Amino acid sequence: MTDEGGDGSYEPVIGLEIHVQLRTKEKLFCPDHTGFGDAPNTNVCPVCLGLPGALPILNRDAVELAVRASLAFDCTVHQHSVWARKNYFYPDLPKGYQISQFEEPLATGGTFRVEADDVSGLDESVDIRIRRIHMEEDAGKSIHDRFESATAVDLNRTGTPLIEMVTEPDFRSPGQVRAWLTAVKQVLEYLEVSDCNMEEGSLRVDANVSLRPVGSEPLGTKTELKNMNSFSGVERALTVEIARQQDVIATGGQVAHQTLLWDERRGDVRPMRSKEESHDYRYFPDPDLPPLKVSEDLIEAVRARLPELPSARRARFREEYGLPSYDAGVLTARRPLADYYEDTARTSGEPKEASNWIMGPVLAAMNARNLEADDFPVRPAHLAELIDLVEKGTINRNVAKDVLGRMLEAATGEGAESPAVKTPADIVREEGLATVSDAGQLEAWIDDALSAHPEEVARFREGEARLKGFFMGEVMKRSRGKADPGEVARLLTERLGKA
Ligand SMILES: [Zn+2]
Structure with a gap:
């Protein structure tokens, strides 16, 4: 046709x-x-x-x-x-x-x-x-x-x-x-x-x-x-x-x-x-x-009690939180999810970060468990706290994803006794997950990583610059993801010079 x-x-x-x-x-x-x-x-x-x-x-x-x-x-x-x-x-x-x-x-x-x-x-x-x-x-x-x-x-x-x-x-x-x-x-x-x-x-x-x-x-x-x-x-x-x-x-x-x-x-x-x-x-x-x-x-009376409808809410999310149309569309598709987002955005004061977290790992976890936002055990207050820990530099983003996973496990995993979820700060403290930027500790991991790979060190010094990423990875591995990546990068450059 x-x-x-x-x-x-x-x-x-x-x-x-x-x-x-x-x-x-x-x-x-x-x-x-x-x-x-x-x-x-x-x-x-x-x-x-x-x-x-x-x-x-x-x-x-x-x-x-x-x-x-x-x-x-x-x-x-x-x-x-x-x-x-x-x-x-x-x-x-x-x-x-x-x-x-x-x-x-x-x-x-x-x-x-x-x-x-x-x-x-x-x-x-x-x-x-x-x-x-x-x-x-x-x-x-x-x-x-x-x-x-x-x-x-x-x-x-x-x-x-x-x-x-x-x-x-x-x-x-x-x-x-x-x-x-x-x-x-x-x-x-x-x-x-x-x-x-x-x-x-x-x-x-x-x-x-x-x-x-x-x-x-x-x-x-x-x-x-x-x-x-x-x-x-x-x-x-x-x-x-x-x-x-x-x-x-x-x-x-x-x-x-x-x-x-x-x-x-x-x-x-x-x-x-x-x-x-x-x-x-x-x-x-x-x-x-x-x-x-x-x-x-x-x-x-019924007209006066009509809730804000999806199109109005999308427009408000774009204006009030500066979200792109795509994010606003995804986050308002269902009312419980829109409420969840809005709570997180307001509590954390970080609307774009809240959107990234929810559209990424949070929605993936909801879908995997077939849960609506209002049944999701990690509440907006928890997520806002997690975002705050990243913003303050207490933990890095990868560790934060891990913490989210632990909160979920505690609430929905095998043998979970109560739906009460530990707060992100509790988990970070109990498991010692806070970002490490102490130079002494970082140097120790770097020493260990470099001495385990003398050949790569030699190749780097011959000019193979991309090996810097490899060393970063080795150090992060030794820190179980907790090393402050900026600090590690700086110390590595100090130690090895530029390739
Ligand atoms: Zn009947």
Whole structure:
């Protein structure tokens, strides 16, 4: 596909539907627990089982989270919206309908802009309009692979509160979609409206895509893609489907309107059985539920409590701490990490050093242990102290990395009894790790190193200058890394002269 207009080339037009599980303790219309991984069919009651006569009672916490998300994505929150029944039959939907919102949703007309610097994978910023955000309850789960000849149903998830965000078809490439979703997920996590765990199904993305001649307005026939369980899966599925539609058009065919399932293993899309896509939901307002009222006061109170969002925080990190865009992007990707950085930067008074430490060894250690910043045993106060010890010259940088490793070992290693971490100063004192700049001691190590390598000394004196590095290494080895490197370099030059 080229970007020239009017010559028969096509551009993709992509829109998204994003289901986000709200982080409430209880379900949307009953007090059952919403946890993931409980024994099947233990978190159920007459309301979510759809037993006759059981009446739904709205969970106001869920409404507040939905309002929070709507405001963060710049939507207009409506004070009056309507619960509707979406009628269909499926074994994991015992009521025979799902409570959703249809004609009058909670919120409409938002936008969410992502700057090229904000996340990787964007060449230029994208502005995506959000058509609507509505609330609904989740269905249960059909388990097809557990028993040989039967499908099992787990209704624990039935009635879990969700929001569905629907975008306008504003995306023009699969890469844009992936980058934008990454930024959306960051916002949802900052807002603490959802844990956004895609493996557990708390964030699900469906995409629709069509092709049209470049430069033309009307939309082509779209297909809907489902069953992607990661953002990279969404990107790959769209890439595959766009290529498929191009082939259809190139060979004179017509794209059929259908729903396609992404097969991650085969890297391919296949049509859903047509039975499953003949939808006629016969929506109508739920007679058991009054319209959803959200007062102006509530909207304003939620707005006032919105946290600083990732893009604002990135901008502030650049300005307040003088960080490059790249550092600001990495450090704000998750709210606990941004808090961790900010604590360290403020306590140490060394924002750039704090960034170097966290983006380097600290993040590597977090990733290796699969820990979030708020569960990481080395706290910002410890890290700030470590940075301070290096700045004051008490220890050198390599020893400091070693001290970080020891703090971690003490807290997470085999036989670690308590999560209490020794302070860097304790470790340096107990293990005698402080930098040695005492000339007598340094001379002794240098004597030892030089007398062990008379040949190299001779070669150095003949002019092989690069051997200076070798001697440095030998001396550092003898000091177990503690020798003051500047002092060693000076004494070596004194002793050997210049090569
Ligand atoms: Zn229930």
